Amino acid sequence: MKKVKSFKEFINETYLDQPSDPNILDYDEEKMKKNGYAEVTVIETVDGLEKGDKVLVSATEFGQLDDESFVTCYMNDEEYFIQKKNLQAIA
Secondary structure (H helix, E strand, O other): OOOOOOHHHHHHHHHHOOOOOOOOOOOOHHHHHHOOEEEEEEOOOEOOEOOOOEEEEEHHHHHHOOOOOEEEEEEOOEEEEEEHHHEEEOO
16 A cells, blocks of 8 residues: 655655756746745855855755855856855745
8 A cells, every 4th residue: 555645745745856847947936936936145255146146056056065065046047056065045
């Protein structure tokens, strides 16, 4: 007999573990935020991004990786790979 999943388990499996592809969401900031992405601030100027720029990252990826790991960031329709230590979560 299969276990019936709670709504919380279902959401965690479908939205937080595998955020939707930004290309499918047309890089729409609101849609991305609703589908597992979080806004973070660039704290060091790197790879074409200036200190203070706000980018979107996968909340799961950002939360699980260590500071030396590279995180995929999105700004408008551009994709950047930046070390997590150069990003700060917005409170």
